[in-house]
Amino acid sequence: MANFDLNDDGVFVIVGSGAGGGTLGNELAQKGIKVVILEAGDRVEIQDFVNDEWESFKQLAWKDMRTTSGTWRIAKDFPNLPAWTVKAVGGTTVHWAGASLRFHDFEWKTRSVYGAIQGANLLDWPITPEEMAPWYDKAEDKMGVTGTHGIPRLPGNNNFKVLQAGALKIGYKEVHTGNMAINSQPRDGRGSCQQLGFCFQGCKTGAKWSTLYTEIPKGEATGNLEVRPNSMVVKIEHDDSGKVTGVVYADTENKGTLKRQKARVVAVAGNSVESPRLLLNSASSKFPDGLANSSGQVGRNYMRHTTGSVFGVFDKPVNMFKGTVMAGIIRDESGNNPSRGFVGGYEMETISLGLPFSAAFLEPGGWGREFASRLDDYTRLAGMWIIGEDMPQESNRVTLNTNVKDEYGLPVANVHYDDHPNDAAMREHGYRQGSAVYDAVGATRIIGVPPYPSTHNVGTNRMSANPRDGVVNRWGQTHDIKNLFVSDGSQFTTGAGCNPTLTIVALAMRQADYIAHQMGQKNI
């Protein structure tokens, strides 16, 4: 395993070890580039994971102070937990559900397809679907996505069977157990899914792809990758010419001692709340509005998907907690069909919660007999998650809250979000269709559940052809500073109506190719 010197200014520094950072780190290491990944969280391995919702939350979740504003319901229900992401090696790939969907072609060019939508800051991606196709292929192969490359789909559990029966009954056609980065058979040195039902708590069998036990150890095995956990980057530094020279990070295992790691190139991959926060907190006299922010777009266009859940209560048992959480999908609503009253599409995916999280999330703030009766019905619940494209809005943004400081004296992130009317219309449609699915198979009661803290956070350092419109170019390279990259979901120009991880991984692989070429040419 590599061990690089703090003063080694030849290393490529990546901030974050999740889908973007972990993948990029391995890909670069495989190409012979020396990489240091600085990860804010601890290294929690498979054997440490616990099948216990709150214990696991304590172990893995990003719980650092954040604030919220705006009219979204999260600001009321979870004012200091706008996002549910992971602070540990592997980042959010540790707790993700595994759903690995490609964007539809139209989702790369929504400004052209949807037209101008009032209040939305739509923009076409500077990448074409044709260009992305081979990278999606590579990413699916890397992650072992079911339903692709001849990999069989997962078997359907009870929760899926309810979804499927209802969906087919009301005429939906594309219903299956999804494209999941969860082994349905042994692959890549990892075993197959044992239907534990704890995908969100870290997969204890390792059947689900996570950079923690795929990309990262593979990268480390090359001798070119060093991962430093408990290393919270607080600032990116630059020289007089404006080139990035390294990062300052707090060694949190060592009383937060500040250290400086020099770097040839820096890539930011701390998820869409922390990545813009870091760029903004790195403001200097040369870049008073923060790094890479000449467009003023850093932190803006925060997207979190239009989400909501529908749970059906039945008169007989479902036991939704048994088995893979999100292996079930209805895709029929994922196209763009403005006659529904909104642009963009959404997926309906199975979801299940254990009893503790059902109590916390089925009706945040709820109490009394009505609330209690939902939990009394726990074994007879079936659940789905609605996840659709939300509109990018300039005013939905991550800013620095200078009134609230973290332990290093730095302003925490404030996450502001208002639903766009398109988002609200889509959610309502999703609730209606979801209810119809469960009604069709005899639900005695329907529970419409508001959004959970955001698990899909994208868009705050968006990609644009024109430097005026966004933060990074088509390679995730910042428009302003050529040796500074963004490698996570924050580079998304628009959010598409599907789970983002596959696209983050595909973009990271593509970016690694570009970076290796540019470094070879000594352009960076």
Added chain:
Amino acid sequence: MREIDRRTQIGRRVLLRGAATAIPAAALASAGMGISAQAIWAQSAKNLNPHTMATLVLVARDIYPHDQIADSYYVKAVQPYDEKVATDSKLREMIEQGVARLDADAQNHFKTPYIEVLSQQGRLTILQGETLVPFFNKLRSDLVVALYNQPDLWRRFGYLGSSFEYGGYINRGFNDIDWLPKV
């Protein structure tokens, strides 16, 4: 697939409380109602007085009323307060003042302390009093974890908790649903 009724048998005590309006308080107290300052768990509190403990338990049940769940789970959910107030004077103040307010309002409306108000509807009216909002919100948000995160209680609801040590559900019924209509 057979559905097993996991509920505890409905005891006399619960029936009494359900039909309580007709029964005088004194008779109920002598009938040995579970939630009482005389209970061992209330008497053994170190920092909060037994009456406060008993009131908290009843409030917990009023916030998350599950007839299938024994009082002991609610007791367990509020017991941590007895420890915490030893070092948290603000919390102690909030709890003691909250209970005092509940009792004062109950006296006003029903001429008894909160714990002896027999109608649940009556108690809920008091519980939702405007001056009690911070106390109520604190209890509600603490209890949503303190009550529902008790592994002993999960089985009552049919939730089986950790599955890894049993090999997951791949051979234990992940797809055993048998009542769905054929499509």
